[in-house]
Amino acid sequence: MAQGSMAPGIQSGRLSSDDLAENFADLHAPFAPHEAAVAADRCYFCYDAPCIAACPTAIDIPLFIRQIQTDQPHSAAKTIFDQNILGGMCARVCPTETLCEEACVREAAEGKPVEIGRLQRFATDTLMTQDVHPFERAALTGKRVAVVGAGPAGLACAHRLAMHGHDAVIFEARENPGGLNEYGIAAYKTVGGFAEAEVDWLLKIGGITIETSRALGADLTLDALSADYDAVFLSIGLGGVNALRAEGEDKSGVSDAVDFIADLRQASDLSTLPVGRNVVVIGGGMTAVDAAVQSKLLGAENVTIAYRRGRDAMSASRYEQDLAASKGVKLMFNVQPVAVHGNGAAVEVELEYTSTSDGALTGTGETVRLAADQVFKAIGQTLDGAPGGLTLEGGKIAVDGAGRTSLAGIWAGGDCASGGDDLTVTAVAEGRDAAEDIHSTLMKG
Numbered sequence: 001m002a003q004g005s006m007a008p009g010i011q012s013g014r015l016s017s018d019d020l021a022e023n024f025a026d027l028h029a030p031f032a033p034h035e036a037a038v039a040a041d042r043c044y045f046c047y048d049a050p051c052i053a054a055c056p057t058a059i060d061i062p063l064f065i066r067q068i069q070t071d072q073p074h075s076a077a078k079t080i081f082d083q084n085i086l087g088g089m090c091a092r093v094c095p096t097e098t099l100c101e102e103a104c105v106r107e108a109a110e111g112k113p114v115e116i117g118r119l120q121r122f123a124t125d126t127l128m129t130q131d132v133h134p135f136e137r138a139a140l141t142g143k144r145v146a147v148v149g150a151g152p153a154g155l156a157c158a159h160r161l162a163m164h165g166h167d168a169v170i171f172e173a174r175e176n177p178g179g180l181n182e183y184g185i186a187a188y189k190t191v192g193g194f195a196e197a198e199v200d201w202l203l204k205i206g207g208i209t210i211e212t213s214r215a216l217g218a219d220l221t222l223d224a225l226s227a228d229y230d231a232v233f234l235s236i237g238l239g240g241v242n243a244l245r246a247e248g249e250d251k252s253g254v255s256d257a258v259d260f261i262a263d264l265r266q267a268s269d270l271s272t273l274p275v276g277r278n279v280v281v282i283g284g285g286m287t288a289v290d291a292a293v294q295s296k297l298l299g300a301e302n303v304t305i306a307y308r309r310g311r312d313a314m315s316a317s318r319y320e321q322d323l324a325a326s327k328g329v330k331l332m333f334n335v336q337p338v339a340v341h342g343n344g345a346a347v348e349v350e351l352e353y354t355s356t357s358d359g360a361l362t363g364t365g366e367t368v369r370l371a372a373d374q375v376f377k378a379i380g381q382t383l384d385g386a387p388g389g390l391t392l393e394g395g396k397i398a399v400d401g402a403g404r405t406s407l408a409g410i411w412a413g414g415d416c417a418s419g420g421d422d423l424t425v426t427a428v429a430e431g432r433d434a435a436e437d438i439h440s441t442l443m444k445g
């Protein structure tokens with residue numbers, strides 16, 4: 001009987017615990033102090049720095065790099081947290097190659113940017129590992145705000161409200177807070193229980209209560225929250241998943257990539273997590289890459305990402321695509337699923353080649369079959385369970401620039417709200433900015 005990565009079907013224990021520990025180690029080793037000093041020295045401390053403009057939370061990057069360079073990592077961390085209280089997580093998960101580091105003048109000049117993400121991690125880790133919380137609350141206002149969803153947007157909003165002296169109660173449907181930081185981000189980007197530790201650290205500001213296993217729509221209504229609190233912030237993310245619309249989608253072995261990743265993130269022993277021998281991931285974003293790479297790291301023999309358009313249209317960055325390729329994931333472009341074959345359980349995926357003309361995608365009729373005992377759908381998340389009465393826009397809760405929804409007293413931000421680009425850092429920025437608007441509204445009233 002074949003063992004390990006060659007075992008047929010969906011099996012656990014494809015790799016030894018040692019191999020798994022090695023595979024799921026930190027994607028980028030943290031900087032040692034002398035490495036951080038060398039990296040900081042490369043910064044030109046630009047006036048009107050383009051890296052700041054490219055950061056959704058507008059961190060003063062040259063300032064914090066200067067603070068590292070002058071051996072003040074605590075001050076550097078404070079500079080980061082002033083703008084982005086989840087700066088520790090963002091240092092690990094931001095696609096810096098398409099944000100600050102892409103904008104860095106040294107990237108344009110030499111093709112090698114200042115390593116802003118790793119420097120940010122150096123600063124934030126230095127302060128967080130000493131268990132220091134750099135903020136204090138303003139005088140208490142007596143105002144109470146309900147925050148629905150304990151992901152990056154909700155946490156950032158609650159923290160900023162607490163800083164302004166308001167009390168925030170976060171209602172979270174899941175057992176643990178953190179949102180996709182806890183249940184979605186690839187395991188090798190946030191090792192050592194960092195997501196949980198970051199929430200504990202953030203709560204040290206005081207004034208924030210998290211009630212887990214409390215879901216809006218189940219035991220909570222928007223009307224009741226509006227009546228009981230001075231304001232409500234909705235940050236419920238995107239809980240639904242698009243359908244594949246391929247014949248045989250209901251066969252066993254076909255599942256949502258996000259659920260697989262959530263199971264992986266919550267597994268205490270990765271050797272117990274089953275994965276296919278031949279895995280096909282349908283999609284072209286970060287979720288597709290994360291599901292594919294982590295399947296490979298769990299010991300799947302063949303892993304393919306099948307994407308319906310060309311490489312340049314993939315929302316996963318070139319860096320993420322290269323990461324997948326470097327782990328042995330095959331990328332197929334211009335193919336769309338038409339059927340999953342198998343007698344009850346998936347055995348093969350049939351893909352049709354596509355062509356694009358004036359942006360419109362059409363199937364060519366030519367198909368190819370890939371062996372697939374496990375098929376992951378990573379074709380985008382959708383808003384699930386938004387309370388009635390709110391105006392929607394593009395399938396999300398419509399908000400203005402300050403995060404105000406169509407209902408008075410209700411704000412929204414993060415992935416569930418219109419605009420934005422479904423990144424952790426953007427969710428943090430929106431949560432923070434909505435908190436500022438809630439604060440000024442409450443102080444006027």
Ligand SMILES: Cc1cc2nc3c(=O)[nH]c(=O)nc-3n(C[C@H](O)[C@H](O)[C@H](O)COP(=O)(O)OP(=O)(O)OC[C@H]3O[C@@H](n4cnc5c(N)ncnc54)[C@H](O)[C@@H]3O)c2cc1C
Pocket residue numbers: 093094095148149150151152153154171172173174177178179180181184185186189214215216217235236237238239258261286287290385413414415416421422423424425427
């Ligand atoms: C697999 C995957 C990998 C990703 N990787 C990256 C990455 O590497 N880098 C990056 O920048 N971005 C990444 N993203 C995107 C990023 O995780 C999200 O943009 C970000 O988490 C959005 O934050 P949020 O607070 O809006 O929503 P979420 O993080 O989704 O949090 C929403 C919270 O609301 C809760 N909730 C939902 N419904 C209810 C309800 N009815 N009542 C109460 N609570 C509710 C949920 O349980 C959840 O805790 C990834 C996303 C996925 C899916």
Ligand code: SF4
Pocket residue numbers: 042043044045046049050051052061062103104105106114116
């Ligand atoms: S653009 Fe690059 S060199 Fe200029 S301040 Fe930002 S990190 Fe430094």
